[in-house]
Amino acid sequence: MTSDTTARMLRLLSLLQTRREWPGLDLAERLGVTVRTVRRDIDRLRELGYPVDSARGHGGGYRLASGTDLPPLLLDDEEAVAVAVALRTAAGGLTGIEETALRASAKLEQVLPRRLRGRVTALQGAVAGITWEDRGPRADPALLASLAVACRDHEIIGFDYTTRDGATASRRVEPCHLLASGSLWYLLAHDTARDDWRVYRLDRISHPTPTGRRVPPRQVPGDDPAAFVAQRLSAAPTRHRAVATVQASADHVRAHTRGLGTRIRPAGDGTTCLVDASDDSLTRIAQTLAALPVDYTLDADPDVVRHLRATADRALRAAS
CATH class of the missing domain: 3.30.70 (Alpha-Beta Plaits)
Structure with missing residues (x-):
């Protein structure tokens, strides 16, 4: 395999990791090659163990699928530094993720180029977090991940939700955004039964159930999810006025x-x-x-x- 082919395949792999699905024509245009060359490079990636799914036809395309093992990820310099620092300062409001984040950080730092290692060390030495004994409600990292996928794929999801007064009811929503505020995580979603926007605390969500049904993305009122959630939270009823x-x-x-x-x-x-x-x-x-x-x-x-x-x-x- 020539160096040009290797570089092109690395670029192809990087593109596949940035979007859920790529039409073959778009990949060919980005790489400056023919669609036939893209197909050959996809076959080479599969031979190397990368699970790439494809769909035939005019609307067909390629996507990096989940496999039995996690394939190597391609990160540019800025992405690698951002991930390393984020892992060291993880993870407010999430249950039991600190140790996992430290393991992942150690693995990443082992393979960082020398030119980046000094930057990461300096940042980690200068950045610190304060941990309080009473952290309040904590969200489940697995739940956060599954909701993030549903947001990305615009997939309707069902779950049980415990309200402020302790009652539990089923919800079916179109998830839109995940937002953190202090130690709390919130899901902004469009409730299908109420035909209205709702904000849900992650620590009150249980038994998430993907439906497999995808819908077109909805426009958040005001085009600013964080401002919208902040306004909803400030207007929400509270026990004490x-x-x-x-x-x-x-x-x-x-x-x-x-x-x-x-x-x-x-x-x-x-x-x-x-x-x-x-x-x-x-x-x-x-x-x-x-x-x-x-x-x-x-x-x-x-x-x-x-x-x-x-x-x-x-x-x-x-x-x-």
Whole structure:
């Protein structure tokens, strides 16, 4: 096999790894060869153990299928560095993935070119994460992976979902995006029964069941999945209500706090703003309010007020 053929096959393999399916004509155009040459190169990849599926006909194409073994992956320099650093800093909100990530990181670092190893070592030495004992709900990495595939393939999926009040019901959705917020993972999907968009917490999803039915991709309202999910989460009903009127502009509060996003809304002439600190957790409400940079007045449920007074009393006793 000549060096040109080898280089072309590596390029072909790299293309197959970037998209689910490639028409033969598109591959030939990308590689600057004929469709017949693409077929020959595909046969060579199969001889080397790469499971490449093909479909005949006008709409036919090629895709790298799953096999019994994981074939080598081709990563460019930037991809290799990104993966190595990501593995070292994995994986907030996922159960039991830290040890697996470290094993994968060790394997990758063994084969990194010397020119990249120094960059990765420097990044890993400078980047660190803080691990808290109480991490809150954790998602299953296998569930995350299966939902990611369903999002990619636009495949309808069914699962059982446990609501905030502990009730469990079946759901059937068109998955769209996975988003992480702090230690929590969310699935943005279009519910087929309700004909509406819904946001599901991964730690409340169980028994995912692929249906094999694929649908055209849906356009997320506003074209920004993260903003849409943030808006839905801020508007979702909570167990405890607490809204602060803060004596500062929304921009000032936003610049001096983290994670409040759409919970901050301008009020009046713009010199004050409203911060919705409502939550299912009284402790989180107290933490949100404690982070506000200036004075505020509070409109809250009685149980919130009692909790804040008890917290303040403990702090005063400790200080005295």
